[in-house]
Each structure stands twice: as structure tokens, then as C-alpha cells.
Amino acid sequence: xxxxxxxxxxxxxxxxxxxxxxxxxxxxxxxxxxxxxxxxxxxxxxxxxxxxxxxxxxxxxxxxxxxxxxxxxxxxxxxxxxxxxxxxxxxxxxxxxxxxxxxxxxxxxxxx
Amino acid sequence: xxxxxxxxxxxxxxxxxxxxxxxxxxxxxxxxxxxxxxxxxxxxxxxxxxxxxxxxxxxxxxxxxxxxxxxxxxxxxxxxxxxxxxxxxxxxxxxxxxxxxxxxxxxxxxxxxxxxxxxxxxxxxxxxxxxxxxxxxxxx
Numbered sequence: 001x002x003x004x005x006x007x008x009x010x011x012x013x014x015x016x017x018x019x020x021x022x023x024x025x026x027x028x029x030x031x032x033x034x035x036x037x038x039x040x041x042x043x044x045x046x047x048x049x050x051x052x053x054x055x056x057x058x059x060x061x062x063x064x065x066x067x068x069x070x071x072x073x074x075x076x077x078x079x080x081x082x083x084x085x086x087x088x089x090x091x092x093x094x095x096x097x098x099x100x101x102x103x104x105x106x107x108x109x110x111x112x
Numbered sequence: 113x114x115x116x117x118x119x120x121x122x123x124x125x126x127x128x129x130x131x132x133x134x135x136x137x138x139x140x141x142x143x144x145x146x147x148x149x150x151x152x153x154x155x156x157x158x159x160x161x162x163x164x165x166x167x168x169x170x171x172x173x174x175x176x177x178x179x180x181x182x183x184x185x186x187x188x189x190x191x192x193x194x195x196x197x198x199x200x201x202x203x204x205x206x207x208x209x210x211x212x213x214x215x216x217x218x219x220x221x222x223x224x225x226x227x228x229x230x231x232x233x234x235x236x237x238x239x240x241x242x243x244x245x246x247x248x249x250x251x252x
Binding site: 019021022023052054055056058059062065066069084087088091092093096097 | 146147206212223227
């Protein structure tokens with residue numbers, strides 16, 4: 001899994017690719033925590049390159065969303081989610097908890 | 113004709129990618145489509161993670177034997193471990209319609225396994241270990 005963070009004016013974008021499972025989810029959690037520790041609660045997760053996400057990855061996302069909602073009046077939004085990953089998120093009822101955008105550009109635009 | 117392959121993996125999270133590759137290849141041999149292969153990959157990942165976390169109580173405390181049987185009707189995946197037995201019926205179903213503050217972290221792995229596979233069977237014995245058998249049928 002690869003994770004990179006881009007800090008922008010109105011929000012930050014985390015680009016993640018590869019597999020998000022119990023081995024790699026802590027790395028994603030660390031990248032997200034680095035932002036929330038700095039008081040950044042408007043976050044776009046660009047999932048375009050994600051091949052697979054287990055419930056370990058979903059737990060990371062939900063924990064951060066809780067933090068964003070509670071402390072910062074922010075939002076963790078998901079962009080460019082591949083079809084199979086989206087189906088799994090829907091199966092877990094996560095489609096009710098996140099806002100989804102087709103592209104990271106649209107997701108960033110939602111914070112303006 | 114049925115083909116069967118078995119591999120033994122150490123009960124660690126960093127082998128999950130290799131476990132996935134093994135079962136996805138078996139899914140392809142069994143003629144499962146991409147959606148079904150993804151379902152198998154996810155169910156096996158969740159089951160393997162549960163074994164590491166709950167049966168063994170942490171990483172590097174045992175092995176997990178993974179057998180894939182590709183047959184005319186689909187794919188059977190059998191995971192065997194020698195950790196602690198557990199009561200699958202005792203794991204509460206996650207409340208998927210709960211608001212975000214009330215979502216509980218547990219139970220999601222088992223929920224996914226049951227939703228994604230066509231048959232799920234647990235067996236716990238003192239001599240031959242814990243055996244989880246999961247079947248994914250080919251689409252008609």
C-alpha cells in the first residue's frame with residue numbers, strides 16, 4: 001500500500017493505493033492521524049488506486065470520520081472509489097456515513 | 113474434476129496479500145467471475161484476520177492451513193488453526209443502520225464472511241483444531 005498526503009488551502013487529500021488490510025491499515029491510520037493531530041478535519045481520501053479494502057480499513061475510516069464530525073465540524077469524504085470496494089462499503093452500511101465523489105477534484109470542490 | 117491445493121501460512125498480518133493471491137488464483141481456476149473472486153478474497157481476509165486476532169490472540173503464535181478446492185460448482189476454502197475456539201453465534205451482528213457515533217467496531221468481519229459466501233461452517237475440535245469451511249458457488 002502507498003499513501004501520500006497533499007495539504008491544500010481548504011482541505012487535505014490523502015491518495016491511497018494498493019491493499020488496505022490488517023497489515024497496512026495502521027499506515028493509513030497514521031497518515032490520517034497526522035492531519036487530525038494538526039487540526040485538519042476536512043479530508044479527501046482518494047481511493048482510485050485501491051485494489052482491496054477489508055473491514056480493518058473501514059474501521060480506520062470510521063474512526064477518523066467520528067473525529068472529524070466531533071471536533072472539527074469537518075468531514076472525511078471518499079473519492080474515486082473502485083466498484084468492488086464500493087460494493088463492500090455498501091454491504092457494510094458505510095454508504096450512509098460518507099459522502100462519495102467521482103473524482104478527487106469534485107471532492108475538494110465540495111469543501112470550498 | 114476437483115483440484116485441491118493447500119498452503120500453510122504463519123498467523124501474521126503481513127501474509128494477507130499472499131493469502132489473497134492464493135485464493136484469487138484458486139477462484140480463477142474454479143471459474144468464479146471477478147465479483148465472486150473479490151467476495152472470496154474479502155471473506156478469507158476477514159477470517160484469517162479473526163484467527164490471528166481472536167484464535168491466537170496476536171501475531172506469530174501459530175499457523176493457518178489454507179486449502180482451496182476448485183470443483184464444478186465453485187470454490188471451497190477451508191481455514192484450519194490450532195488457536196482458541198470461539199462461539200460464532202455469540203458474536204452480535206453489527207447494527208449497520210446505526211448513526212456513526214453508535215457504530216461498534218466489532219462483528220463486521222464475521223458479518224462480511226456470512227454475507228459474501230454461500231455456505232459458512234465452523235467446527236471446533238480439540239484434536240484437529242478449528243476448521244472454517246466456506247463455499248462460493250459459481251453464478252448460474
